[in-house]
Amino acid sequence: MSPARAVLERTFGYSTFRGQQAEIIQTIIDGGDALVLMPTGGGKSLCYQIPAMVREGTGVVISPLIALMQDQVDALAAVGARAAFLNSTQSTDERQQVEAVFLAGELDLLYLAPERLRVPATLDLLDRGTIALFAIDEAHCVSQWGHDFRPDYLQLSVLHERWPTVPRIALTATATEATRREIAERLDLVDAGQFVSSFDRPNIQYRIEAKSQPMQQLLSLIRTEHNGDAGIVYCLSRSSVEKAAEFLVENGIPALPYHAGLDARVRASNQNRFLREDGMVMVATIAFGMGIDKPDVRFVAHLDLPKSVEGYYQETGRAGRDGLPATAWLAYGLQDVVQQRRMIEQSEGTDAHRRNLGAHLDAMLGLCETVHCRRSRLLAYFGETSGPCGNCDTCLSPPEAWDGTIPAQKLLSTIVRLWRERQQRFGAGHIIDILIGKTTPRVSQQGHDSVATFGIGQDVSEQEWRGVVRQLLAQDLLAINRDGFGTLVITEGSARVLDGSHRVMLRREAPKRSRAAKRAVAAELPGEALELFEALREWRAGEAREQNVPAYVVFGDATLRGVATIRPTTLEELAEISGIGEKKLEQYGEALLAVVASA
Numbered sequence: 001m002s003p004a005r006a007v008l009e010r011t012f013g014y015s016t017f018r019g020q021q022a023e024i025i026q027t028i029i030d031g032g033d034a035l036v037l038m039p040t041g042g043g044k045s046l047c048y049q050i051p052a053m054v055r056e057g058t059g060v061v062i063s064p065l066i067a068l069m070q071d072q073v074d075a076l077a078a079v080g081a082r083a084a085f086l087n088s089t090q091s092t093d094e095r096q097q098v099e100a101v102f103l104a105g106e107l108d109l110l111y112l113a114p115e116r117l118r119v120p121a122t123l124d125l126l127d128r129g130t131i132a133l134f135a136i137d138e139a140h141c142v143s144q145w146g147h148d149f150r151p152d153y154l155q156l157s158v159l160h161e162r163w164p165t166v167p168r169i170a171l172t173a174t175a176t177e178a179t180r181r182e183i184a185e186r187l188d189l190v191d192a193g194q195f196v197s198s199f200d201r202p203n204i205q206y207r208i209e210a211k212s213q214p215m216q217q218l219l220s221l222i223r224t225e226h227n228g229d230a231g232i233v234y235c236l237s238r239s240s241v242e243k244a245a246e247f248l249v250e251n252g253i254p255a256l257p258y259h260a261g262l263d264a265r266v267r268a269s270n271q272n273r274f275l276r277e278d279g280m281v282m283v284a285t286i287a288f289g290m291g292i293d294k295p296d297v298r299f300v301a302h303l304d305l306p307k308s309v310e311g312y313y314q315e316t317g318r319a320g321r322d323g324l325p326a327t328a329w330l331a332y333g334l335q336d337v338v339q340q341r342r343m344i345e346q347s348e349g350t351d352a353h354r355r356n357l358g359a360h361l362d363a364m365l366g367l368c369e370t371v372h373c374r375r376s377r378l379l380a381y382f383g384e385t386s387g388p389c390g391n392c393d394t395c396l397s398p399p400e401a402w403d404g405t406i407p408a409q410k411l412l413s414t415i416v417r418l419w420r421e422r423q424q425r426f427g428a429g430h431i432i433d434i435l436i437g438k439t440t441p442r443v444s445q446q447g448h449d450s451v452a453t454f455g456i457g458q459d460v461s462e463q464e465w466r467g468v469v470r471q472l473l474a475q476d477l478l479a480i481n482r483d484g485f486g487t488l489v490i491t492e493g494s495a496r497v498l499d500g501s502h503r504v505m506l507r508r509e510a511p512k513r514s515r516a517a518k519r520a521v522a523a524e525l526p527g528e529a530l531e532l533f534e535a536l537r538e539w540r541a542g543e544a545r546e547q548n549v550p551a552y553v554v555f556g557d558a559t560l561r562g563v564a565t566i567r568p569t570t571l572e573e574l575a576e577i578s579g580i581g582e583k584k585l586e587q588y589g590e591a592l593l594a595v596v597a598s599a
């Protein structure tokens with residue numbers, strides 16, 4: 001058996017490498033460099049952890065995520081690896097202790113914040129020890145055009161200049177070709193082996209639905225499919241984060257808020273609880289999430305439309321890192337489109353900048369309104385081609401496409417009339433009131449019940465009308481005026497709809513399928529196994545609390561599922577289960593067998 005396989009089996013308790021892991025690991029063990037692009041949950045950590053254990057000396061891992069270093073080190077200690085970190089949160093004493101073990105050659109892995117490399121003492125320290133490899137995690141942070149740029153990453157070129165013979169591995173889950181080239185150039189990895197995996201996350205089910213009562217929709221998603229599961233709910237604003245978190249708590253779902261307006265201590269404590277407690281829901285702005293490697297996040301929900309497909313993919317990618325079934329759910333409505341178009345129109349900066357924002361939004365809307373497979377659309381965005389996936393809402397219950405040309409003409413001509421005849425512009429709500437013939441106080445006051453199109457749209461429900469407006473906006477057949485009031489105006493494309501030369505195809509939402517009230521992970525477990533799985537989770541929660549580590553540091557859901565299904569009665573049988581290596585077998589073996597025996 002190769003040394004790498006031996007570590008995989010004995011230390012991590014896994015029987016096979018995943019994807020390109022074996023090749024990448026061998027490249028580094030042989031002293032080569034590697035640039036690794038793998039989706040979240042693809043298994044990047046093993047790509048540097050195993051070579052660090054096989055090669056002589058310590059693997060030095062550069063990571064920007066200081067708050068998560070303790071958990072990473074704990075997870076390694078739990079499998080019997082020797083790991084430590086150096087960052088600004090430590091006292092001088094603690095740092096000196098770590099330095100001493102490093103110099104004594106007793107560390108497999110040392111995590112460093114990038115800013116420590118600015119300190120000459122750190123470079124001297126590294127000079128005095130033996131370095132097995134450098135791993136540069138979240139390597140996209142070196143890209144100045146990316147959204148996570150960190151100036152400290154620019155100086156990572158020092159690693160190659162100062163230690164030219166030490167192999168380096170840069171890892172990221174960020175996809176675009178341009179970013180990849182920039183990473184290779186800035187980190188001097190142009191000649192390195194490039195390992196690019198598919199970005200598909202087959203275990204994530206993508207679903208996008210029309211927003212009607214978003215909080216109720218979210219609650220129903222959690223209650224029917226994700227009761228007791230950990231999840232992340234993304235909102236656009238701080239106030240909606242607060243509101244949604246309160247709403248969930250009032251309805252008995254354990255939830256915490258996270259946004260940049262909260263005190264740093266509160267943020268840290270909420271993040272900590274999310275990582276440590278089972279079944280916690282984090283309601284957050286996009287300020288939350290980078291580097292969160294909690295493997296058992298079972299759902300990521302968006303209550304507002306993300307601004308770009310990249311952002312959406314990165315956020316949803318935080319679900320299901322353990323490879324078990326997970327849900328990416330988004331509710332979006334007319335208001336989202338109006339609001340974002342308005343924000344873009346009013347944003348500072350050049351026209352080119354606004355066009356860029358508009359193009360991002362258009363791509364996102366295209367994803368929302370597609371009648372084709374969501375996943376193939378997402379992957380196509382990142383340059384991959386694929387067929388229908390069978391695990392997204394459009395594949396599972398294909399929406400009907402319908403000819404919306406006539407409703408579109410009714411709507412557009414109402415807008416045109418109000419402008420031509422009265423120089424008036426209105427938002428979607430009022431225009432829809434006119435179409436369905438609703439005599440609201442405003443309609444009467446404005447005398448709009450005498451407009452020729454008053455009441456001509458009664459064959460379409462109010463809810464459907466909102467869908468029509470939303471989709472016309474998404475297709476650029478209708479626009480939001482730049483006046484900042486969200487009023488509707490026609491576009492160049494509208495004319496062709498009005499004269500009948502452009503047919504408008506719209507998506508009709510498929511009727512909701514009723515779903516069993518089961519947790520996704522437990523979904524295919526038969527009754528008795530399900531009971532045992534719950535018992536094992538309970539035991540794990542106690543263990544994790546006692547040691548003050550996240551539950552997944554004890555065992556991941558995938559491992560507990562394995563135990564629940566196989567029901568081992570001996571340590572040998574237990575050792576066969578994925579995720580149980582030598583150290584964990586020794587530490588927890590008897591306890592696990594006892595839980596199995598008593599359940």
Ligand code: ADP
Binds near residue numbers: 015016039293295
């Ligand atoms: P990434 O950093 O790429 O997001 P991780 O390194 O955190 O992903 O791995 C995701 C999950 O997959 C972890 O729970 C990890 O233990 C597990 N994993 C990684 N490689 C393997 C493997 N070869 N066999 C089984 N599980 C694996």
Ligand code: ZN
Binds near residue numbers: 373375389391393
């Ligand atoms: Zn699909």
